[in-house]
Amino acid sequence: MPPSLIRYDYLRFTSGEQLRRARKFFELCNRRRTVRQFSSKPVSRDLLKTLIRTAGTAPSGANKQPWRFIIVTDAKLKRKIRIAAEKEEKENYEHRMSQEWLDDLAVIGTDWHKEFLEVAPALIAVFSVEYEKEGNRIRKNYYVKESVGLAVGLLVLAIHNAGLVSLTHTPSPMHFLQEILNRPSNERPFVLITVGYPAENVMVPNIQRKRFEQISLWL
Numbered sequence: 001m002p003p004s005l006i007r008y009d010y011l012r013f014t015s016g017e018q019l020r021r022a023r024k025f026f027e028l029c030n031r032r033r034t035v036r037q038f039s040s041k042p043v044s045r046d047l048l049k050t051l052i053r054t055a056g057t058a059p060s061g062a063n064k065q066p067w068r069f070i071i072v073t074d075a076k077l078k079r080k081i082r083i084a085a086e087k088e089e090k091e092n093y094e095h096r097m098s099q100e101w102l103d104d105l106a107v108i109g110t111d112w113h114k115e116f117l118e119v120a121p122a123l124i125a126v127f128s129v130e131y132e133k134e135g136n137r138i139r140k141n142y143y144v145k146e147s148v149g150l151a152v153g154l155l156v157l158a159i160h161n162a163g164l165v166s167l168t169h170t171p172s173p174m175h176f177l178q179e180i181l182n183r184p185s186n187e188r189p190f191v192l193i194t195v196g197y198p199a200e201n202v203m204v205p206n207i208q209r210k211r212f213e214q215i216s217l218w219l
């Protein structure tokens with residue numbers, strides 16, 4: 001089938017404006033930090049919906065958009081998720097993680113307690129959609145991890161841009177999310193994003209970002 005094409009009206013700026021905008025956006029992104037203490041102040045449904053719509057603008061392999069965002073604001077469900085996550089994380093911290101991993105985490109100061117999962121107003125459980133079912137037919141999705149990773153990146157920035165904070169959390173293993181949230185077998189838990197406002201006087205680890213020279217190479 002031939003492609004159906006439409007004219008694309010891309011954003012045009014002078015080179016001065018380009019640099020100004022690029023720097024401004026860098027500054028915005030550079031201020032983002034992962035927060036681990038949340039306030040219980042609610043976030044409106046409209047706002048959450050807009051953040052997820054932003055995530056849904058990400059590019060994806062063959063435009064399959066292989067993501068599902070499950071927004072959890074119900075207190076009982078959040079509690080269930082916290083209990084299940086803490087059970088796995090306790091096991092991780094006490095038995096499963098290597099000493100090297102524990103040492104790397106010590107700098108950040110995390111442990112198995114995940115109070116934020118209950119305190120924060122919203123959890124966004126992101127699932128990757130491994131394939132779609134159309135009746136009896138299975139339709140493949142492509143580059144699922146890469147696509148969902150890009151969508152989560154946009155989500156995290158959209159949250160930050162809206163004056164909210166987030167915590168990217170990967171309790172491992174995560175299949176308890178599948179059960180608690182009753183997701184079908186073609187969906188796989190990808191990451192759990194806690195969203196809300198920070199607790200008062202919130203502190204974050206004093207860690208540094210790598211410099212340009214450390215993350216890139218001109219050829």
Ligand SMILES: Cc1cc2nc3c(=O)[nH]c(=O)nc-3n(C[C@H](O)[C@H](O)[C@H](O)COP(=O)(O)O)c2cc1C
Pocket residue numbers: 032033034035036108110167168169170171191204207
């Ligand atoms: C895939 C992924 C998984 C993460 N998992 C956890 C986690 O389970 N618990 C946690 O406290 N932080 C987690 N983080 C947050 C990182 O620790 C944090 O992004 C990193 O320390 C850099 O800090 P910053 O986000 O403030 O720049 C995760 C981040 C990513 C991208």
